[in-house]
Amino acid sequence: MTASTYVNDDRQNHLFQVNREVFTSQEILEKEKQEIFSKAWIYVGHESEIPNKGDFQTRDVAGRPVIFNRDRHGEVRVMLNSCLHRGASLCRHSSGNAKIFTCFYHGWAYRNSGELVNVPGNEDYKAEPAKVYEGLKGPAKVESYRGLYFVNFDEDAESLEDYLGEAKYFIDLVADQSPEGIAILEGTHKYSIKANWKLLVENSVDGYHAKSVHHTYFEMMMDLGATPPMLGEEIVNGVAPSGMGTEFPNGHATLMYPANGLPLATESVKETLAGMRRTAEERFGESYATAMFGLSRNSVFFPSFIVIDLSFGLTLRTMYPISPSETIVTGWQIIPKGVDEEFIKYRVDNALTFWGPAGLATPDDVEALEQAQKAFSTQAEIGWSDISKGMGKQMPAANDELQMRAWWREWNKRMTGEALPSEGKSFVPFQKQTTDA
Ligand code: FES
Ligand code: FE
Missing domain, CATH: 2.102.10.10 (Rieske [2Fe-2S] iron-sulphur domain)
Structure with a gap:
């Protein structure tokens, strides 16, 4: 396989494909260790x-x-x-x-x-x-940035802040949620999956799969009287109900969509969240507080640091390869400091029932990814995976695949030296009006 055949970025036909060999080759994994995991933050x-x-x-x-x-x-x-x-x-x-x-x-x-x-x-x-x-x-x-520590094994690497660039905004939206700061909840989800690490990176910023793969979760929640997620009706700070994807330099990307409901939240939990939002409005202005609490966001910071902020839970996740077909995944929950026990319990319940390795979402995702990995044995016949959804659209929606393409272009650049231009869909919406954090 020659380097230039890793991705096919065909702008004219709005076609973006990834060669399935990148998910199975030991040689490519060795190169990833060198070019990505030894050089990126x-x-x-x-x-x-x-x-x-x-x-x-x-x-x-x-x-x-x-x-x-x-x-x-x-x-x-x-x-x-x-x-x-x-x-x-x-x-x-x-x-x-x-x-x-x-x-x-x-x-x-x-x-x-x-x-x-x-x-x-x-x-x-x-x-x-x-x-x-x-x-x-x-x-x-x-x-470190806002209390999050990163390492780089390359002496010549640019600073972490330069590397994160504008995408820092999506870390700020988490770190600013309480004047006292944020904290990781004790306890970690750690599990391995039999699929290539890049498949879970894609999945973490994939709005397209939610309705089909997770329909049993949504149905169950609705049966229990919850507001269905991702079915907002209003435009929130310029983001339509269908949400939007955005891309940044260095392979970072985010998808955002009007905040999903608070499944099974008690009045006290709702009041805690409303109080956090009022405090953020006072500190930073309404638009920024709306970006923080009115929008859900899934972000990937290249190569594999994921921040998912849904109103019912806030999770950090990393994924690293063990082999081309096995990945180790670690997940943490974040709590804004100063919230009460009931709010923490609510978040922990959601972490276990939604994100946990035995929850209602993660096993569905893992099943899809492990099946894909197995089927890559057909790579000689099928060859390529398609990541073109929404390519060429003026405004990519949350269920389009811009985020993944942005990530793949950075991956391709680090692996081959070939810099493919971005789609020019970088968008940072609502700056804070004051800074006291
Ligand atoms: Fe550590 Fe011998 S004392 S390896
Ligand atoms: Fe999922």
């Missing part, structure tokens, strides 16, 4: 997950095990979770608080700021390890 975690000195979380970031922690000086660090001696995992807990990380293999010990401080049998070394090794290694760059 990769999400690690949120500051609220490590509030105190010594707090840590361990996680795999695009295949690399890391310790995400706050050291004894209060500084946030990301260090590779591999002992300098002979490589064992230094920290084997998923989270906790530690001043020292001691390797279980031979006992080398490191401060939570990375320095090697104890080597058992040190007297046997002519060259003292603590003097030879500077300390635990980290990625070339660690930067």
Whole structure:
């Protein structure tokens, strides 16, 4: 397969296709590790997950095990979770608080700021390890935006803020939801799927599939008296009931649509949300508050950091490849700080019943993606997948596929060096009028 055959971006015929080999080839995965996961900004975690000195979380970031922690000086660090001696995992807990990380293999010990401080049998070394090794290694760059920490393994990478560019707006809409800030709820969804990681990226910003794949969820909710999602009637801040897609440089993209209902919300939950909206109106003006609470938004930040803000839940998700046909997925819930227990319970219930690996939405998505992956064995006969919906439209709707095309063009650029022009559908609607955040 030659590089130029990964995508077919035929502007004249409004046809966009992706070669199915990109979902099955080991060679392409190896190139993705090099060109994408070692050079793009990769999400690690949120500051609220490590509030105190010594707090840590361990996680795999695009295949690399890391310790995400706050050291004894209060500084946030990301260090590779591999002992300098002979490589064992230094920290084997998923989270906790530690001043020292001691390797279980031979006992080398490191401060939570990375320095090697104890080597058992040190007297046997002519060259003292603590003097030879500077300390635990980290990625070339660690930067944060609104409390979200990202790493980059490329020393020459542009700054995180430049990389996110205008798409930062969709992070602001989340981070500004409470004057006290936002926090990740303790507890994580972690599961693997037997499908290529790019299929779940597409699915995360795909408004087209909702009605068909998730119809049982919508029917059940409506039977229980909920407002049907994605059936708004009014234009909200210029966004029609059919919603809209938007694209940004560097492969970031969002789809937005008038906020879906609040399935099964109690009066107290509705009042909490209304109160948050009133506070946002006072702080930032009505238009921005409407963008925040009147629109639902699914965003992808290239390559695979997803922020989905529906009125009944706010989720972050990452997906990284294990092999061409297996992906590890992690999902977190965000809560605006200062909300009461009932609101948190409502969000947790929705997270479990909708997004959870045993919820009513995720298994349906996973089924579709795993079936697609299986069927890619027919790639020699069928060859290409189609992502053309809404191409050439003046105003792409939420159930069009602009978001995915924008993402694929960035993927293609990083993999081949070939820069395909965007469709010019970048749109940031409603700036805040004041900034006190
Ligand atoms: Fe860690 Fe030997 S591998 S002390
Ligand atoms: Fe879905």
